[in-house]
Amino acid sequence: MEAWYAHIHNALNGRLDAQRALYEALAPRVLHTCKRYFVDEADAEDAMIRTMTQMFHQLATVREPKALPAWLRRTAVNECLMELRRRKAEWVELTDFPETGASATDALHDREALWALLRQLPEGYRTVFNLYALEGYSHAEIAEQLGISEATSKSQLSRARQWLQRRLVNFSLQ
Amino acid sequence: MSPKDLDKLFRDALSEGQAAPRPEAWARVAQGLPQAQRKRRILWWPYAAAASVALAAVGTWWMTDSRPEAAPSQQQAASSKQPVTSNKQPAASNQPPATSNEQPATSNQLPLATSSQGIAAFDLAFLPHMEAELGDERVPLLERRKAQAAVAAAPEYALAPEVPRRRYAQLAASVQNVWAAVSEFREAEVPAEVTVEVHVPAVVLQRINQTRTLAENLTESWSTLPSRRSH
Numbered sequence: 432m433e434a435w436y437a438h439i440h441n442a443l444n445g446r447l448d449a450q451r452a453l454y455e456a457l458a459p460r461v462l463h464t465c466k467r468y469f470v471d472e473a474d475a476e477d478a479m480i481r482t483m484t485q486m487f488h489q490l491a492t493v494r495e496p497k498a499l500p501a502w503l504r505r506t507a508v509n510e511c512l513m514e515l516r517r518r519k520a521e522w523v524e525l526t527d528f529p530e531t532g533a534s535a536t537d538a539l540h541d542r543e544a545l546w547a548l549l550r551q552l553p554e555g556y557r558t559v560f561n562l563y564a565l566e567g568y569s570h571a572e573i574a575e576q577l578g579i580s581e582a583t584s585k586s587q588l589s590r591a592r593q594w595l596q597r598r599l600v601n602f603s604l605q
Numbered sequence: 606m607s608p609k610d611l612d613k614l615f616r617d618a619l620s621e622g623q624a625a626p627r628p629e630a631w632a633r634v635a636q637g638l639p640q641a642q643r644k645r646r647i648l649w650w651p652y653a654a655a656a657s658v659a660l661a662a663v664g665t666w667w668m669t670d671s672r673p674e675a676a677p678s679q680q681q682a683a684s685s686k687q688p689v690t691s692n693k694q695p696a697a698s699n700q701p702p703a704t705s706n707e708q709p710a711t712s713n714q715l716p717l718a719t720s721s722q723g724i725a726a727f728d729l730a731f732l733p734h735m736e737a738e739l740g741d742e743r744v745p746l747l748e749r750r751k752a753q754a755a756v757a758a759a760p761e762y763a764l765a766p767e768v769p770r771r772r773y774a775q776l777a778a779s780v781q782n783v784w785a786a787v788s789e790f791r792e793a794e795v796p797a798e799v800t801v802e803v804h805v806p807a808v809v810l811q812r813i814n815q816t817r818t819l820a821e822n823l824t825e826s827w828s829t830l831p832s833r834r835s836h
Contacts, residue, residue: 447635454634459623466624476630484637545618564612565620592608595615599606 436496443490450487458483460500461507467561468511470550478514482507508566512576515558548598556591563588650823657816664809666779 435456441449461482465475485506486499493499552560558577562568563584570588574581606614805813 445639447638450635450638451631454631458626458630458634460621462626463622463624467619476626479626480630480633480637483634487634487637488639542618542622545615549615549619560615565616589608592611595611596606599611 433496439490439493439496439499442487453487454483457486457500457503461503464504464507465511467549467565468508468515468558470554474514478507478510481510485510504566508562509576512558515554516578548595552591552594555587556594559584559587560591560595650819654816654819654823657812657819661809661812661816664812665805668806668809 433456435453438449438452438456442453458479462475462479465478465482466472469475469478482503486503493502549557549560559573562573562576563570568576570581570584573579573584577584579587
């Protein structure tokens with residue numbers, strides 16, 4: 432039972448304060464998810480706002496408050512993918528990885544360092560890696576969501592892993 | 606580091622997390638907030654009231670428009686006795702008659718007040734007539750009514766209540782009946798006083814009362830509306 436459960440009823444009745452409270456409680460998680468997909472903060476914010484708006488419109492259909500975070504995460508991912516599809520993200524087969532000056536610090540277990548690394552991944556790699564490793568999608572689902580072949584999904588994932596490994600290997604991990 | 610480990614490293618660190626949105630973001634979310642919910646709160650009562658009135662109207666028509674053949678003896682009583690006495694009270698309805706008007710009771714085809722037995726008979730009798738042929742939809746209404754009356758008058762059909770195949774046909778027919786009866790009533794030599802009691806089924810009467818309550822609540826909710834909105 433989280434504190435924001437109590438606001439759902441009032442938010443449904445159109446109480447602005449309750450809607451605000453619900454937003455304050457849930458938007459940070461959504462924004463975090465969106466930021467994993469977009470380097471540009473504004474893009475992530477747009478996706479977050481669309482997700483939250485959608486949530487307020489569909490709040491009446493939510494039976495279990497417990498299920499709301501998972502629903503939000505799914506919706507946020509879908510919003511991000513929709514935007515990425517709209518931009519026709521290029522699923523390029525990069526042979527040589529762009530040197531973005533990635534500087535994973537010594538404290539690699541640090542979330543910040545991993546976060547920075549993830550955000551430096553080329554867009555196609557990052558999307559597939561996000562979906563597979565962090566969201567737990569299968570290659571079939573990823574292929575369907577992104578409109579690419581399963582083979583492409585697999586190759587993008589392995590290249591993303593290579594890319595990350597290469598930057599992690601210089602540092603002694605654990 | 607194996608791919609699995611790599612995935613796990615990132616998943617554990619980054620899968621869940623929070624990122625504070627810019628303060629400006631809320632304004633954009635607030636813009637897109639559903640307005641309909643607040644409006645719905647305001648507009649709910651009028652729609653409900655209108656719907657119940659419509660429902661009551663349809664219900665009244667439906668319940669009172671069962672065929673006279675459904676309860677011949679009672680119809681006889683209705684057309685011969687005046688004013689109608691309490692032996693015609695529906696068994697299920699202990700409510701007082703809701704309306705009383707001047708509709709003439711001379712015609713046997715009149716959709717008159719009906720008893721609960723009449724309703725039950727009507728419901729039962731509806732089933733075998735569901736699949737009547739569509740052909741004579743094209744026949745003018747009045748002629749069709751005559752034909753139906755003739756069929757109903759035949760002895761083998763005397764006990765079965767006659768049920769039209771379409772509700773709108775039934776409605777139109779009953780309107781036609783009232784009209785015909787009114788003109789007949791004007792021309793005929795009628796007794797000085799004819800009283801017809803329309804017994805509304807308890808369900809319908811309850812509906813009407815609910816509607817009245819709703820209307821009262823409506824006035825109240827309108828009067829308290831501004832304070833709610835300013836909240």
